[in-house]
Amino acid sequence: MVYIGVDLGGTNIAVGLVDEEGKILHKDSVPTLLERGPEPVIKDMAHLSLKVIKDAGYTLDDVKAIGVGVPGLADKTGVVIFCTNLRWHMVPLREIMQSIIDKPVFIDNDATVAGLAESVAGVSKGVANSVFLTLGTGVGGGIVIDHKIYSGSHGVGSELGHMTVQCEGRRCTCGSIGCWEQYSSATALIRQGREAVEKNPDSLIVKMVNGDLDKIEARTVIDAARQGDKVACEVYDKYIYYLAIGIVAIINAFDPEVIALGGGVSKAGDFLLEPLRKKVAEYVFYKDLPYARIEIATLGNDAGIIGAAMLGK
Ligand SMILES: [Zn+2]
Structure with a gap:
């Protein structure tokens, strides 16, 4: 069939x-x-x-x-x-x-x-328990338990982007406060990049968009960080920190075998994975046991x- x-x-x-x-x-x-x-x-x-x-x-x-x-x-x-x-x-x-x-x-x-x-058919193939995260406009979550999707008792579970990571943080589109996607989506990385360069106009980020801050994309911040721009590195480090905090919460809740990252920010590849894995290792609860592999999703669109x-x- x-x-x-x-x-x-x-x-x-x-x-x-x-x-x-x-x-x-x-x-x-x-x-x-x-x-x-x-x-x-x-x-x-x-x-x-x-x-x-x-x-x-x-x-x-x-x-x-x-x-x-x-x-x-x-x-x-x-x-x-x-x-x-x-x-x-x-x-x-x-x-x-x-x-x-x-x-x-x-x-x-x-x-x-x-x-x-x-x-x-992708990076979590053959794995019973995995969590997929899309780092795009928001942060979307897909939970697979024992090879089956888990959407909760009423179909509204798996909204991982709306876990609170900052109790007195930013107001989210969902009405709550300090949701993860306000810190770990591509939209958040863009906003944080723009806010940082408003105070630091000498940043490489500003040069990369010819002074037009509306042209800042997630990729702009990532590329500037890759080239060692101090402002971009600070923004990106903070982004990685919040991403790690949320991922550790997911590991503590579900203990999956794989956490797969998709969406625009995941295109950073190893430049995302390496610092993220280090940060997660700092905060993960069960340090003496194996825990989720963090990987880039492979199927794209x-x-x-x-x-x-x-x-x-
Ligand atoms: Zn929210």
Whole structure:
């Protein structure tokens, strides 16, 4: 049997046909065009699924199920509870999909499905317990326990980016205070870089963006730190510190075998891993026992399609 995986993003809908091993046989994408509202977007997801099946040379009979990864929360009945960035609230996604394709439809959070993908076909392959973290606009979490995703009793678990790491810290978009993603997302690294160079205009970061601070990206701060710029190094060290604090909390809670890092910041590779592993080693609780390997995720953007498809397996 084969599976359809749908990766719903704010910009594009990506759909792939995936085999039992988590290999993408064929994929395609269309613009999301969010402003139309949920129903036309979901219908496009269904029509693109049918096109991908046909273009790959398969029929609907070969497809066991459809999985959808959404940038938000979904419950077990197939309703998207909310997606902040899409401005969706209580959308009956499964029902609308099934009005076009009569197949089982499974929905989960995009970071959760990416974690599943990594555990089926990526860096955590063959490992029973792993945690995936995406360091992007926010910090997304995907928890895999005994080869299965864990989303909690009400589908709202695994929101690792909203663990409080600073009790009197920054206000988060979720309404809480001092959430991890306010310190460890790519957005946070950019903000911290910008704040630092406002006080230190001689930083290499400023030269790299020709004085236009709005052009600072996570990569700008990382590259300047790599070149030894003092201000960038301070910002990056602090970023690594907060990232390590959150990872140690995850190790203490779940004791996974692998923690896989994805998202924009993970492109720093060893320049991220080496200081992070050192920092985690300082704070980890069980110093005499082995603990989670921290690795870079390997599937990149395909993780969304693969993991969504594997929801149906
Ligand atoms: Zn939060």
